[in-house]
Amino acid sequence: MKRFYFLLFFFLGVTVYAQEKDTIYLWPENREGIEKKNPTLLPDRGDNANRLTDVTNPAIVAFHPQVPAAHGMGVIVCPGGSYRHLSIDKEGYEVAEWLNRLGITAFVLQYSVPHKKDQALLDIRRAIRIVRSKADQWGLDTQKIGAMGFSAGGNLSAHTFSIPSENTSSLIDSADRFSSVPDFAVLIYPGELHTDTEKLSFPDPVETEYPNIFMFCTADDDISNIGCLTLSRKLFETGIPCELHIMPHGGHGYGMRPGNVAAETWPALVEKWLAQINR
Numbered sequence: 001m002k003r004f005y006f007l008l009f010f011f012l013g014v015t016v017y018a019q020e021k022d023t024i025y026l027w028p029e030n031r032e033g034i035e036k037k038n039p040t041l042l043p044d045r046g047d048n049a050n051r052l053t054d055v056t057n058p059a060i061v062a063f064h065p066q067v068p069a070a071h072g073m074g075v076i077v078c079p080g081g082s083y084r085h086l087s088i089d090k091e092g093y094e095v096a097e098w099l100n101r102l103g104i105t106a107f108v109l110q111y112s113v114p115h116k117k118d119q120a121l122l123d124i125r126r127a128i129r130i131v132r133s134k135a136d137q138w139g140l141d142t143q144k145i146g147a148m149g150f151s152a153g154g155n156l157s158a159h160t161f162s163i164p165s166e167n168t169s170s171l172i173d174s175a176d177r178f179s180s181v182p183d184f185a186v187l188i189y190p191g192e193l194h195t196d197t198e199k200l201s202f203p204d205p206v207e208t209e210y211p212n213i214f215m216f217c218t219a220d221d222d223i224s225n226i227g228c229l230t231l232s233r234k235l236f237e238t239g240i241p242c243e244l245h246i247m248p249h250g251g252h253g254y255g256m257r258p259g260n261v262a263a264e265t266w267p268a269l270v271e272k273w274l275a276q277i278n279r
Contacts, residue, residue, distance in 0.1 A: 026058045026126045028172065033119065034058075039110065042085055053085040053114050058123040060107040060130070063096040064138070069103030071278050072141035076107045076127050076182070080151025080191065080253065084114040090255035091150035098256060102271060105138055107131055111156065121159050125180035128160065133175035144278070146184040146211070151223070151253060154190025158231065161185055161211050162200040184212040184277055186270055189252050193227025200231070202238045212277045213242045216266045218250035245269055 027034050035056035042051040079091040096106035111123040135142045149157030160182055217224035228244060235242040250262025257263055
């Protein structure tokens with residue numbers, strides 16, 4: 001991307017089911033570390049949020065809209081959970097259903113947990129490649145495949161547009177010939193980026209097509225706020241497109257459920273931003 005813009009908004013904000021679903025496992029069964037078993041559903045914490053852990057057979061769950069939009073956009077949705085578990089409905093399935101209502105095909109990523117960050121990064125890169133490889137089958141545009149992550153899932157998504165990102169030295173199948181860099185990335189209260197930003201390296205945007213990036217957090221969220229500012233500054237200095245919104249209040253881990261001003265605000269901002277980059 002040769003064009004650069006940076007927006008930073010401090011403001012008091014205001015401000016919609018999946019039809020077909022199928023599960024695609026990311027890795028062949030004979031791959032080291034892959035164990036074909038169901039994840040563990042953690043005990044309810046009383047907050048109406050299901051959490052999965054012990055993910056040993058990473059997969060994407062595809063949510064296809066009843067009426068797909070003509071633009072052919074697809075989004076890999078990455079739930080958070082501190083790399084210990086996956087907040088699978090609040091930051092996964094519910095987000096996918098919302099994207100479906102916008103006509104966007106969504107893929108909820110069940111990446112490796114607990115405490116398997118390096119493997120999780122391989123999982124999301126493999127997921128992006130698989131989605132691109134099946135773009136014709138799903139009516140998608142291979143140049144409109146994005147990543148959208150929450151908390152740890154936002155941290156994971158940020159690593160997809162860092163370098164080095166491509167490794168085709170040991171191809172598993174034809175999907176691995178596709179790029180694993182998303183065309184756009186949406187980071188909603190991404191976790192702990194202030195400790196990871198120094199490790200991230202970005203290519204020259206003049207020489208490399210680079211994803212558009214959207215970030216959202218709140219000033220009272222110590223898990224995300226400094227990291228968003230740190231990453232946005234590094235992107236700014238590199239000349240990479242970024243839009244950052246910081247609201248005063250909202251905390252962390254709210255998903256898009258009503259009753260939280262931040263949760264009620266970011267979806268409209270993302271919808272507008274997606275429309276802008278899709279022109």
